Amino acid sequence: MPHVQGRIVTAGRAVGAGILAFAVLVAPRARAEDGYELWLRYRPISDAEVLARYRASISEVVFEASSPMLEAAREELRRGLRGLLDAEIPFVREATREGALVVWSSRPSTLAVSPSLRAQLRWAGAEGFVIRSEPIRGRPAMVIAANTNAGVLYGVFRFLRLLQTHESLQDLSIVEAPRVELRVLNHWDNLDRTVERGYAGFSLWDWHKLPDYLYPRYTDYARANASIGVNGTVLTNVNANATVLTPEYVRKVAALADVFRRWGIRVYLTARFSAPIEIGGLETADPLVPEVATWWKDKAAEIYRVIPDFGGFLVKANSEGQPGPQDYGRSHAEGANMLADAVAPHGGVVMWRAFVYSNEEPEDRAKQAWNEFTPLDGSFRSNVLIQVKNGPIDFQPREPFHPLFGAMPQTPLMMEFQITQEYLGQATHLAFLAPLYEEVLRADTYARGEGSLVSEVIDGTLHDYPRTGMAGVANTGTDRNWCGSVMACANWYAFGRLAWDPDLGSATIADEWLRMTFTSDPNFVEPVKTMMLASREAGVDYRTPLGLHHLMARGHHWGPGPWVSGGPRADWTSVYYHRADAEGIGFDRTRTGSDAVGQYFLPLPERWGRLETVPEKYLLWFHHVPWDHRMASGRTLWEELLHRYQRGVDAVRQMQRTWRSVDGMIDPERHEQVRAFLAIQEKEARWWRDACVLYFQTFSKRPIPDGYEPPAHTLEEYMAIQERPVPGL
Numbered sequence: 001m002p003h004v005q006g007r008i009v010t011a012g013r014a015v016g017a018g019i020l021a022f023a024v025l026v027a028p029r030a031r032a033e034d035g036y037e038l039w040l041r042y043r044p045i046s047d048a049e050v051l052a053r054y055r056a057s058i059s060e061v062v063f064e065a066s067s068p069m070l071e072a073a074r075e076e077l078r079r080g081l082r083g084l085l086d087a088e089i090p091f092v093r094e095a096t097r098e099g100a101l102v103v104w105s106s107r108p109s110t111l112a113v114s115p116s117l118r119a120q121l122r123w124a125g126a127e128g129f130v131i132r133s134e135p136i137r138g139r140p141a142m143v144i145a146a147n148t149n150a151g152v153l154y155g156v157f158r159f160l161r162l163l164q165t166h167e168s169l170q171d172l173s174i175v176e177a178p179r180v181e182l183r184v185l186n187h188w189d190n191l192d193r194t195v196e197r198g199y200a201g202f203s204l205w206d207w208h209k210l211p212d213y214l215y216p217r218y219t220d221y222a223r224a225n226a227s228i229g230v231n232g233t234v235l236t237n238v239n240a241n242a243t244v245l246t247p248e249y250v251r252k253v254a255a256l257a258d259v260f261r262r263w264g265i266r267v268y269l270t271a272r273f274s275a276p277i278e279i280g281g282l283e284t285a286d287p288l289v290p291e292v293a294t295w296w297k298d299k300a301a302e303i304y305r306v307i308p309d310f311g312g313f314l315v316k317a318n319s320e321g322q323p324g325p326q327d328y329g330r331s332h333a334e335g336a337n338m339l340a341d342a343v344a345p346h347g348g349v350v351m352w353r354a355f356v357y358s359n360e361e362p363e364d365r366a367k368q369a370w371n372e373f374t375p376l377d378g379s380f381r382s383n384v385l386i387q388v389k390n391g392p393i394d395f396q397p398r399e400p401f402h403p404l405f406g407a408m409p410q411t412p413l414m415m416e417f418q419i420t421q422e423y424l425g426q427a428t429h430l431a432f433l434a435p436l437y438e439e440v441l442r443a444d445t446y447a448r449g450e451g452s453l454v455s456e457v458i459d460g461t462l463h464d465y466p467r468t469g470m471a472g473v474a475n476t477g478t479d480r481n482w483c484g485s486v487m488a489c490a491n492w493y494a495f496g497r498l499a500w501d502p503d504l505g506s507a508t509i510a511d512e513w514l515r516m517t518f519t520s521d522p523n524f525v526e527p528v529k530t531m532m533l534a535s536r537e538a539g540v541d542y543r544t545p546l547g548l549h550h551l552m553a554r555g556h557h558w559g560p561g562p563w564v565s566g567g568p569r570a571d572w573t574s575v576y577y578h579r580a581d582a583e584g585i586g587f588d589r590t591r592t593g594s595d596a597v598g599q600y601f602l603p604l605p606e607r608w609g610r611l612e613t614v615p616e617k618y619l620l621w622f623h624h625v626p627w628d629h630r631m632a633s634g635r636t637l638w639e640e641l642l643h644r645y646q647r648g649v650d651a652v653r654q655m656q657r658t659w660r661s662v663d664g665m666i667d668p669e670r671h672e673q674v675r676a677f678l679a680i681q682e683k684e685a686r687w688w689r690d691a692c693v694l695y696f697q698t699f700s701k702r703p704i705p706d707g708y709e710p711p712a713h714t715l716e717e718y719m720a721i722q723e724r725p726v727p728g729l
């Protein structure tokens with residue numbers, strides 16, 4: 001039954017037919033869904049049986065709140081229960097009845113804590129929690145317990161998720177703790193509110209009105225993050241602007257930090273390496289010049305005076321034109337350590353990015369970060385983390401994992417995933433990214449023999465890292481639905497969940513998100529989950545199948561541009577990466593080519609370096625392959641390429657069919673947006689397919705086989721499509 005109608009009928013029954021007419025007029029507006037509430041909608045549980053069971057199990061809540069964070073948690077619990085149970089559950093001082101939900105926060109002495117609960121709490125650590133069925137004064141009850149306020153906050157959100165996803169409350173015994181310490185969003189937001197690679201409107205941070213005006217939205221942003229365990233946010237673009245470090249802007253940052261603090265979120269800033277010159281009046285930013293180090297120490301002290309829990313700095317240095325220590329002949333370690341010393345007395349960290357590659361360097365771009373950073377292993381301060389993109393090029397629809405993972409045992413490496421869909425269709429294409437994240441996290445680096453997973457590098461267990469972290473380049477903006485598309489919010493959700501537990505499976509994440517965002521109706525959840533799980537592979541197929549990469553148009557990275565060549569640097573062109581010629585296609589990264597494959601641990605160089613054993617998904621990443629090469633399917637490479645491009649388009653059409661089939665099961669507003677966006681995606685998938693196939697055909701000189709959908713336009717027409725203003729640059 002459509003959501004809106006269901007509510008009207010209820011209202012009519014409850015208040016009588018006279019009011020029904022009124023309800024019909026106003027209810028659809030009041031109930032209109034625009035995606036703003038994300039996965040925290042807290043609508044009444046529609047399954048009457050489940051609702052009745054929950055109401056019977058939760059008779060009252062005991063929750064003493066003695067700090068802003070606990071108050072935030074208590075209000076969230078109140079809001080969640082009120083919405084989900086459609087009832088006012090009393091919040092009381094003492095448990096008096098069967099079915100109390102006791103949040104053990106400030107007064108543990110009121111509880112007789114059992115030894116097993118105590119043991120679970122020890123395991124839960126600083127941010128974890130325990131949720132269990134536990135008799136209180138001999139009466140059946142439930143307890144949310146934690147060692148810290150943050151643990152309570154996360155426990156409350158976990159409890160609400162139990163209800164949101166209709167899990168049983170019988171014999172509860174949940175113990176959870178995050179596996180990764182720093183779970184941070186990276187906002188590529190500029191001070192003028194444009195967002196680099198942002199496709200959801202403008203930046204959430206209204207610098208002009210800060211610190212005096214605080215949008216309620218800042219709180220909702222923090223709530224959403226806390227609900228998935230995100231505990232840090234880097235407010236500014238990695239292509240940094242030193243202005244944010246001036247006293248005026250630091251006060252603005254402090255105002256945001258004050259809002260976020262009670263939700264367990266610390267703020268971080270990007271540090272422009274040349275700031276001592278730009279805003280400090282110094283003549284150099286050389287990290288080994290004492291005045292420079294002193295300037296940064298003073299700057300850090302100034303920030304910490306107004307933001308005592310400031311997280312630290314994220315730095316993009318000597319990359320794509322950004323200033324850095326190499327401008328003065330110093331290493332990344334010398335630069336990072338100087339900043340690390342500035343924040344260390346205050347407990348801050350430096351997240352130093354490994355996304356470096358140089359135009360002057362004739363070396364394969366995929367190899368450069370490994371070449372620069374592995375010699376520095378062990379030479380960074382203990383409060384430095386090296387932030388590494390998931391793959392060695394740049395957030396492509398598919399890349400093998402970055403060879404640095406596993407290769408720096410003495411330096412904490414943190415993961416950088418991209419949540420915003422720079423190369424995956426931006427706001428309008430449906431690409432659920434949990435399968436991409438999962439594929440990387442579950443990859444075996446073989447750094448310490450078989451079973452040395454990337455996830456174990458990231459959670460610190462493989463090398464016993466003292467610090468761990470995962471960053472996600474945010475996709476949020478001022479659009480009412482936060483992420484530019486309702487479905488793209490699933491990627492924000494997935495990032496948080498995987499940063500909390502890198503072993504979570506994509507299907508579990510999709511399942512949770514769908515139930516909380518839309519409905520628990522299996523007739524909706526099951527097909528849409530299948531659709532989401534297939535969506536990333538579809539995007540790979542219609543853009544860059546078989547290990548192809550970096551085929552996008554110049555600049556905006558949205559449409560196809562396999563013909564892109566020339567310009568300021570070779571590694572910003574497509575021809576550098578696909579290397580198509582009369583013989584074949586692909587980048588030879590084998591031992592006889594660039595030998596990028598040699599940066600991986602054995603047996604990967606052998607497995608990926610041989611045509612017979614390389615997985616087809618990485619074929620053209622590592623090999624230049626003849627057009628007539630026989631693939632596992634029996635097709636030639638040329639035929640297989642076409643087959644994959646077509647398969648991608650077909651998969652989008654299948655997504656459209658699936659979405660049509662669930663019409664009426666959710667609100668019309670969000671259904672319509674996804675429907676319209678899928679139509680855009682289908683059109684653009686054909687554009688990608690046809691442009692790429694026609695272009696590669698000029699090299700392969702082979703026909704387009706029968707049964708293959710003929711391209712709608714000529715290659716010249718596709719190539720003539722001019723750049724036009726697009727968001728996100």
Ligand code: BDP
Binds near residue numbers: 196238239320422
């Ligand atoms: C690329 C983006 C560019 C970023 C850069 C980075 O196109 O806008 O500045 O990465 O991560 O993906 O620094």
